Amino acid sequence: MTEGSSLERNLGFTEAMTLGGGTMIGAGIFILPGLAAEGAGPASSISFGIAGLVALLAALSLAELATGMPIAGGSYHYVNRALGGLFGSIVGWGMWTGLMFASAFYMIGFGQYIVVPLPFLDGRALIVLIGLVGLAAITGLNYYGTDESSGAQNLMIGAELVVVLAYVAVGVFFIEPGNLAAFAPTGPTGIVATTGTVFVTYLGFEIIATVAGEIEDPGRLIPLTMVLSVVAVTLLYVVIMLVSTGVVPYQQLGGSLVPVSDVAAITMGGAVGVAAVTVAAAVAAISSSNSSILAASRVIYAMGRDGLMSDRLNVTHDRFATPHRAIIATGGVTGLLVLAGLQVAEIVALLAQVASFSFLVTYALVHVALVVFRRVDPEPYDPEFEMPGVLYPAVPVLGVLMAGVVISQMQPEVIVVGVGIVALGVVWYGGYARSRTVEDGLLGEAVRIAFEPGGIAFETVGGLFGRAEPSDATADAQPYRVVVPVANPTTQRRLLRLAAATARAHADDGEPELVAVHVTEARRSPDQNVESDRLNEQRDLLTVARGVAAEIGIDLDTRSAIADDPGEVILEVIRETDAEQAVLGWQGVVDGDDDGEVFGSTLDPVIERAPCDVALVEFEQEAIGKPVALVDAGPHAATVAQRAVDFATVDGETATLLTVQRSTDDVDPVKEGRRIIGWTANRADLDPEEYETEVVISDDVSSAIIDAVTGYDTVCVGLSERSDAERLEFGSTARRVSRDAPGNVAVVRGRELLEPDSRDRALADVAAGEDVP
Amino acid sequence: MPLTDGSTILVPVDVLNDERPATDLLTISDTVTLILLGYYPVPDQAPPAQLKADHEDDAQRRLEKLAATIDRDVTQRVVFTHDRDETVDRAAEEYDCDAILLPGSHTATDxxxxxxxxxxxxxxxxxxxxxxxxxxxxxxxxxxxxxxxxxxxxxxxxxxxxxxxxxxxxxxxxxxxxxxxxxxxxxxxxxxxxxxxxxxxxxxxxxxxxxxxxxxxxxxxxxxxxxxxxxxxx
Structure with missing residues (x-):
């Protein structure tokens, strides 16, 4: 017995808080006080407050989206789903570059804290060199892979936190009120401009969303850890800024490369304090940079999953199982950014601002994504955490506005670089990704709903995870729709051709149109995270389906969904598209499979309850060729005959209607057989030239059928030999045909059932039978 | 209290490094139920889904190869995990296992x-x-x-x-x-x-x-x- 495979969620509260909160604290606490003091003086604590508010708004929106779709990729993933590949590309590239800029920012800070306190070291080159060494070490570590690192990580962040808390607690007593007298020397503009610099610190909680697919109890822990870490870190930073600028005048603090060491030299007993801060700063920089690289490789992975990034970048190492190419790429570009520190004096502030820019754009789009999801409310989107009513839509609206305000106050060169990164995402999408993605997002849908209140139709079934292509069929005539669930890449082409032929055979009843459905079965706990790994398959299948449809020249609409129960989704699509037929692939009879399922858990509900004709086709050979319909007294005989005639059009053949009769004394069996065929064809509205007739006389009906159908390529057989239509019954003849016939087998169930056949039927029918020569 | 027959034993197997517990050990008793837990250790650097996408077939095949050497029905399960111990813990709970088999290189079993x-x-x-x-x-x-x-x-x-x-x-x-x-x-x-x-x-x-x-x-x-x-x- 094989139970498949599954993914584990291993990140608990502590791990998530350490990843998120730890990255946030480490990110800036040792470097930002200098930059912030320079930009806004003591009022930079307000800058942190504003940045924290922007982050909190983003955290609320993100938490709702993340609990609705807890899979790897974070903001990128939600924006891509909601707004489509173009915005997905912008956010993906923005996050990746943002994380690289942030990582370079940490590593230069790392260099500063190592170089400045040591009297025999000096100079910008050395700072850059040490930053590069640190970066190389982190990149190497990630290349080889870490698995027990969370213990070490917790320890490091714990030590760092102790130093920071001691710094605050002791520092309070050294505050000189005079230093705080000129509280906001640069005024409101300076405060907002500084917000743009310090926002870099709030990349941390995004990391929680990035690993959302690995967090335990995601519905509770994701919102909790995101909001809690943002609030705690903001409070901490506000106090730290007040202490730092209170102890050392902001002008002096602003000019320092190691502001926290300068303060600690006064408050924490000189050299001891400096040493503690240096170690903590180094640890903080390393762990933040590490988290950024981890998050970056997940963003790249998520982009690859959606076809926005080359799979070659996402190859995992054979031995270390790490995405080593993505890690090297991230480390390499980060190294170049650190190197830029040789030429650019203001490098630290610029790196921080560009990273902030990217993430402000990202979060603004996340707010938009939330609005889109709420409006469209696609079926599989059911977040466990929902923003309380009073906050919506205030949170997303305010979030977008504030992001805009903060960006508007950034330095022109930062805005140029930031816009350049956005442009990169756009160009990448246009040049590389567009042809490879299937995601159109929900934006169009949301807009449509906005203009047509209540007009949300069946698109939602697949809207979230696939695209709903509006058909070209005109509104005045109802198209003749055939629903084709695709799941098996080897048979789907034949299935689609068959479905197309049968739809065209009914062109008189409406414009032929196919609806291809792919349902990814969501196996619940402990197999979480199915969405991510099977989207590729889904994309491939539907892309091929579109290709086949274009080849044949038939309208194709596609639906895709992730659901616990694929059969129910297929039924839903049949109902909502008002389909005339469903043509499904089927594996054939499995002997000894007595689990109460006739055709399998997916097919059973469809064949039992579909409000249309259903054909289950088992492919044994390439050609549909010459079909034969087994005509008997069963309730589906007319539909069976009809389908055989439809299928014959694939290869331009003529269908044969075949019946096996026992020899009896009271009637001529040949005559009786012809009567039955004629009656059935009449019921199916077939013209005599559309079919040929064959009557076989035998007392062993079952064997005779197998012998008789052996010469045909495709056998159509009714679902049941019983008239009891309510009960799903395969029927022994159908079962035997499926098992023994060499050709393709279609098991057919009609929407409308015939009355049980009886020889006392209307005499007119007998006449019809006698017309046949 | 009389002893019950047929313990359920969880056998964790590292399917990345293709670690194979000795077959002798697994066929040691006909009355026990075996659960083969093939775990694929996932480093922090990758989301489990990424490795699952790349290596699911490999992992399944390795576990199947092992299962094929045992002359009876065993439950097989492949898991992609950051944390082996937690996964073993969870699986043991889920399958209500009586014991977990830790491998050793010694091959005799008497x-x-x-x-x-x-x-x-x-x-x-x-x-x-x-x-x-x-x-x-x-x-x-x-x-x-x-x-x-x-x-x-x-x-x-x-x-x-x-x-x-x-x-x-x-x-x-x-x-x-x-x-x-x-x-x-x-x-x-x-x-x-x-x-x-x-x-x-x-x-x-x-x-x-x-x-x-x-x-x-x-x-x-x-x-x-x-x-x-x-x-x-x-």
């Missing part, structure tokens, strides 16, 4: 060593021992180490355990008991374990993770290099 700590968990331990003794060639040595003043209790523990195995239909000739006087049972177990082929030890810590990393089983894995069945607490 002599079973069973250090008993006390009445705790004795039913499960003895049920598993009975399962292992269903093979004709197997022998078991029940062992208890205690300080000098606790010897009487130790003897009654061993006698009682022997009686229950005999009641379950095991030939008394194949059950041996040893009682040691020592202040350091752990060391005594490790020293003696070298004389045997496989071990059956009871869980010592409340949590399974602790136990796998815990004192006795850890020392056995490191020092003795014998395969060990770690019997879970009910």
């Amino acid at each position: 002599r079973v060593f069973v250090p008993l700590r006390g009445d705790d968990n004795l039913d499960r331990i003895l049920s598993l021992v009975a399962d292992l003794l269903r093979r004709d060639e197997a022998t078991a040595t029940l062992f208890h180490a205690a300080t000098a003043d606790k010897q009487a209790y130790g003897q009654s523990l061993l006698d009682d355990a022997t009686d229950r195995l005999v009641d379950a239909g095991i030939d008394p000739a194949r059950i041996d008991t040893r009682l040691a006087t020592t202040d350091d049972p752990g060391t005594a177990i490790v020293e003696l374990a070298h004389e045997f082929d496989i071990l059956v030890v009871g869980e010592t810590e409340p949590s399974l993770t602790d136990r796998i990393l815990g004192r006795v089983s850890n020392r056995i894995a490191d020092d003795v290099d014998r395969p060990a069945f770690v019997v879970r607490k009910p």
Whole structure:
């Protein structure tokens, strides 16, 4: 017995808080006080407050989206789903570059804290060199892979936190009120401009969303850890800024490369304090940079999953199982950014601002994504955490506005670089990704709903995870729709051709149109995270389906969904598209499979309850060729005959209607057989030239059928030999045909059932039978 | 209380490094139910889904290859995980396993060593021992180490355990008991374990993770290099 495979969620509260909160604290606490003091003086604590508010708004929106779709990729993933590949590309590239800029920012800070306190070291080159060494070490570590690192990580962040808390607690007593007298020397503009610099610190909680697919109890822990870490870190930073600028005048603090060491030299007993801060700063920089690289490789992975990034970048190492190419790429570009520190004096502030820019754009789009999801409310989107009513839509609206305000106050060169990164995402999408993605997002849908209140139709079934292509069929005539669930890449082409032929055979009843459905079965706990790994398959299948449809020249609409129960989704699509037929692939009879399922858990509900004709086709050979319909007294005989005639059009053949009769004394069996065929064809509205007739006389009906159908390529057989239509019954003849016939087998169930056949039927029918020569 | 037949045993297998527990060990008893848990260790650098996408088939194939060497039906499950111990813990819980098999490179399987700590968990331990003794060639040595003043209790523990195995239909000739006087049972177990082929030890810590990393089983894995069945607490 094989139970498949599954993914584990291993990140608990502590791990998530350490990843998120730890990255946030480490990110800036040792470097930002200098930059912030320079930009806004003591009022930079307000800058942190504003940045924290922007982050909190983003955290609320993100938490709702993340609990609705807890899979790897974070903001990128939600924006891509909601707004489509173009915005997905912008956010993906923005996050990746943002994380690289942030990582370079940490590593230069790392260099500063190592170089400045040591009297025999000096100079910008050395700072850059040490930053590069640190970066190389982190990149190497990630290349080889870490698995027990969370213990070490917790320890490091714990030590760092102790130093920071001691710094605050002791520092309070050294505050000189005079230093705080000129509280906001640069005024409101300076405060907002500084917000743009310090926002870099709030990349941390995004990391929680990035690993959302690995967090335990995601519905509770994701919102909790995101909001809690943002609030705690903001409070901490506000106090730290007040202490730092209170102890050392902001002008002096602003000019320092190691502001926290300068303060600690006064408050924490000189050299001891400096040493503690240096170690903590180094640890903080390393762990933040590490988290950024981890998050970056997940963003790249998520982009690859959606076809926005080359799979070659996402190859995992054979031995270390790490995405080593993505890690090297991230480390390499980060190294170049650190190197830029040789030429650019203001490098630290610029790196921080560009990273902030990217993430402000990202979060603004996340707010938009939330609005889109709420409006469209696609079926599989059911977040466990929902923003309380009073906050919506205030949170997303305010979030977008504030992001805009903060960006508007950034330095022109930062805005140029930031816009350049956005442009990169756009160009990448246009040049590389567009042809490879299937995601159109929900934006169009949301807009449509906005203009047509209540007009949300069946698109939602697949809207979230696939695209709903509006058909070209005109509104005045109802198209003749055939629903084709695709799941098996080897048979789907034949299935689609068959479905197309049968739809065209009914062109008189409406414009032929196919609806291809792919349902990814969501196996619940402990197999979480199915969405991510099977989207590729889904994309491939539907892309091929579109290709086949274009080849044949038939309208194709596609639906895709992730659901616990694929059969129910297929039924839903049949109902909502008002389909005339469903043509499904089927594996054939499995002997000894007595689990109460006739055709399998997916097919059973469809064949039992579909409000249309259903054909289950088992492919044994390439050609549909010459079909034969087994005509008997069963309730589906007319539909069976009809389908055989439809299928014959694939290869331009003529269908044969075949019946096996026992020899009896009271009637001529040949005559009786012809009567039955004629009656059935009449019921199916077939013209005599559309079919040929064959009557076989035998007392062993079952064997005779197998012998008789052996010469045909495709056998159509009714679902049941019983008239009891309510009960799903395969029927022994159908079962035997499926098992023994060499050709393709279609098991057919009609929407409308015939009355049980009886020889006392209307005499007119007998006449019809006698017309046949 | 009579011993129950047919313990359920979880066998964690590293499917990345294609680690293969000896087949002999897995076919050791016909009455046990085996759960093969193929775990694919995922480094922090990658989301599990990424490795699953790349290596699911490999992992399944390796586990199937192992399962094919065992001449009966086994439950197979592949898991992509950041944390092996937590996964083993969860799987043991999910499949209601009586014991977990920790691999060792020693290949013989005849002599079973069973250090008993006390009445705790004795039913499960003895049920598993009975399962292992269903093979004709197997022998078991029940062992208890205690300080000098606790010897009487130790003897009654061993006698009682022997009686229950005999009641379950095991030939008394194949059950041996040893009682040691020592202040350091752990060391005594490790020293003696070298004389045997496989071990059956009871869980010592409340949590399974602790136990796998815990004192006795850890020392056995490191020092003795014998395969060990770690019997879970009910």
